[in-house]
Amino acid sequence: MKPASVIVIGAGVGGIAAATHLAHRGVHVTVLEKNSRPGGRCDRFSRDGHHFDSGPTLFVMPLVYEAEFAALGVSVHDVLKLRQVDPTYHLVFDDGSQLALTSNLRSMREQLEAMRPGSFEGFLRYLDEGHRHYELAMQRLVNRDFRKASEFFNLRNVPLAFSLKPLVPHYSNMSNYFDDPRLKSAFTFQDVYMGLSPFEAPSTFSMMSYTELAHGAWYPEGGMYQVVEALFEIAKSAGVEFRFETSVERIETNGRATRGVILADGTHLPADAVLANADLPYVYDDLLPDRDLAAEQSRKRFSCSTISFFWGVDKPYPALGPHTLFIADDYRQNFDSIIGHLTLPENPSLYVHAPARIDPSMAPDGQDTLIAIVPVGHMDEKGGQDWPALRDRARESVFSRLALLGIHDLEGHIKFEVNYNPLSWRKRYNLMKGSTHGLSHNLMQLGYFRPSNRHPRYHNLYFVGASTHPGTGIPTALISARLAATRMLEELNL
Numbered sequence: 001m002k003p004a005s006v007i008v009i010g011a012g013v014g015g016i017a018a019a020t021h022l023a024h025r026g027v028h029v030t031v032l033e034k035n036s037r038p039g040g041r042c043d044r045f046s047r048d049g050h051h052f053d054s055g056p057t058l059f060v061m062p063l064v065y066e067a068e069f070a071a072l073g074v075s076v077h078d079v080l081k082l083r084q085v086d087p088t089y090h091l092v093f094d095d096g097s098q099l100a101l102t103s104n105l106r107s108m109r110e111q112l113e114a115m116r117p118g119s120f121e122g123f124l125r126y127l128d129e130g131h132r133h134y135e136l137a138m139q140r141l142v143n144r145d146f147r148k149a150s151e152f153f154n155l156r157n158v159p160l161a162f163s164l165k166p167l168v169p170h171y172s173n174m175s176n177y178f179d180d181p182r183l184k185s186a187f188t189f190q191d192v193y194m195g196l197s198p199f200e201a202p203s204t205f206s207m208m209s210y211t212e213l214a215h216g217a218w219y220p221e222g223g224m225y226q227v228v229e230a231l232f233e234i235a236k237s238a239g240v241e242f243r244f245e246t247s248v249e250r251i252e253t254n255g256r257a258t259r260g261v262i263l264a265d266g267t268h269l270p271a272d273a274v275l276a277n278a279d280l281p282y283v284y285d286d287l288l289p290d291r292d293l294a295a296e297q298s299r300k301r302f303s304c305s306t307i308s309f310f311w312g313v314d315k316p317y318p319a320l321g322p323h324t325l326f327i328a329d330d331y332r333q334n335f336d337s338i339i340g341h342l343t344l345p346e347n348p349s350l351y352v353h354a355p356a357r358i359d360p361s362m363a364p365d366g367q368d369t370l371i372a373i374v375p376v377g378h379m380d381e382k383g384g385q386d387w388p389a390l391r392d393r394a395r396e397s398v399f400s401r402l403a404l405l406g407i408h409d410l411e412g413h414i415k416f417e418v419n420y421n422p423l424s425w426r427k428r429y430n431l432m433k434g435s436t437h438g439l440s441h442n443l444m445q446l447g448y449f450r451p452s453n454r455h456p457r458y459h460n461l462y463f464v465g466a467s468t469h470p471g472t473g474i475p476t477a478l479i480s481a482r483l484a485a486t487r488m489l490e491e492l493n494l
């Protein structure tokens with residue numbers, strides 16, 4: 001009998017991993033990718049011996065990578081050379097004080113007690129809560145799907161409404177552990193990855209700072225793109241077929257099913273089922289006919305975007321650790337500007353990555369490769385955002401923040417600059433509104449409320465990736481891939 005055929009739209013992390021799961025079960029899978037290489041947002045480029053991971057730079061939640069690679073039939077440690085990055089981040093505050101977040105408790109004690117006596121005890125209690133949130137959330141919300149409302153709204157889940165503190169804003173919860181505003185921000189800034197302000201994010205997200213400290217942040221030798229290279233090899237060995245520079249124009253539908261896709265050049269490719277890895281709101285808006293469902297998606301909340309700078313620099317900057325985060329004093333106003341007003345804060349918090357500190361092969365000898373990421377609001381439908389002006393202001397903010405570390409001469413040593421803004425993110429990966437993390441992770445867009453891995457009308461159209469269940473990030477995309485593929489195999493009897 002001819003094997004069932006599935007078309008996957010997009011070779012992002014979720015698309016590649018889901019394709020592999022399906023191929024392992026004997027399905028004939030073709031992945032269609034508009035760009036010339038796999039990876040989607042987990043992308044890279046090189047110039048003059050400088051190598052840049054243009055999307056993810058942090059390998060966090062290592063236990064999820066271990067479990068998900070194992071589910072794909074390989075050990076993550078056989079295909080990636082992982083090194084722990086400790087301290088994970090160097091935090092630099094506007095008053096010049098610094099905190100190196102590390103898994104070394106003795107060092108944390110010394111630093112925290114020097115900053116605010118008594119705060120180490122609060123830190124230990126906070127870690128304890130983060131641990132509870134991590135275990136419960138992973139088991140009961142992230143690592144499973146909700147195919148029916150009753151799987152989410154049931155008596156067994158009632159205690160989660162208390163134990164995970166979903167209704168308590170993360171930042172106000174910090175008062176139970178710390179007095180110092182710097183420490184409240186040191187353990188909540190990760191919420192921005194979810195597209196949220198800590199002033200509204202559920203306290204559940206203490207799980208993120210917990211996993212970074214308890215399980216560590218890691219670095220795959222050669223950079224984050226090695227994750228994609230590894231997944232791509234696994235997929236090819238499983239028999240997945242890839243077609244690059246192949247853009248899908250439309251998903252063909254006939255009332256309650258999809259019959260395949262139409263490519264940009266008009267070719268019709270039939271399939272028994274379609275799995276869309278391209279970002280979900282874009283799929284509804286551009287590839288499907290139902291305007292009501294597209295409008296529903298576009299009314300949802302989207303995560304922020306970034307203005308990212310990639311600099312090849314003619315001298316090394318050893319004062320910069322691998323991951324430096326500059327946290328602004330006006331912490332709340334930062335999130336209000338980005339999320340509420342869709343713009344760049346006056347004094348933005350920002351992140352600088354120096355991969356050559358961990359892996360010298362990322363820059364030519366005696367030089368440096370620097371990436372600066374400045375969070376900014378996503379594209380405003382009404383327009384009116386002056387991206388060149390915002391880019392210039394963001395660049396000045398990076399330079400002035402670096403001065404806090406005694407770096408005053410970077411501008412004169414930049415050999416070349418590449419920069420991305422929300423328009424670039426939209427163009428490269430079809431991300432609606434240029435939103436780098438897709439749909440936001442507020443309470444009404446989590447768990448059962450997050451778009452599920454299957455289309456509500458077309459029974460053989462499925463979704464995988466950041467804007468679907470369970471959410472954004474590479475580890476989560478790997479989980480999403482397993483959940484989507486399992487559901488397809490079970491429901492379609494492939």
Ligand SMILES: Cc1cc2nc3c(=O)[nH]c(=O)nc-3n(C[C@H](O)[C@H](O)[C@H](O)COP(=O)(O)OP(=O)(O)OC[C@H]3O[C@@H](n4cnc5c(N)ncnc54)[C@H](O)[C@@H]3O)c2cc1C
Nearest residue numbers: 010012014034040041055056057058248278465466473474
């Ligand atoms: C700046 C930035 C920093 C990040 N930092 C981190 C981090 O440190 N750690 C972490 O874990 N995660 C991070 N993330 C998030 C992570 O990159 C994403 O959540 C993850 O890569 C999303 O994968 P995905 O499966 O949703 O696929 P995507 O990456 O969205 O890939 C979808 C693919 O579909 C393709 N496509 C779109 N439309 C079509 C079409 N019509 N036809 C054919 N192909 C199409 C796109 O080109 C793309 O290749 C970051 C993201 C960004 C942008």
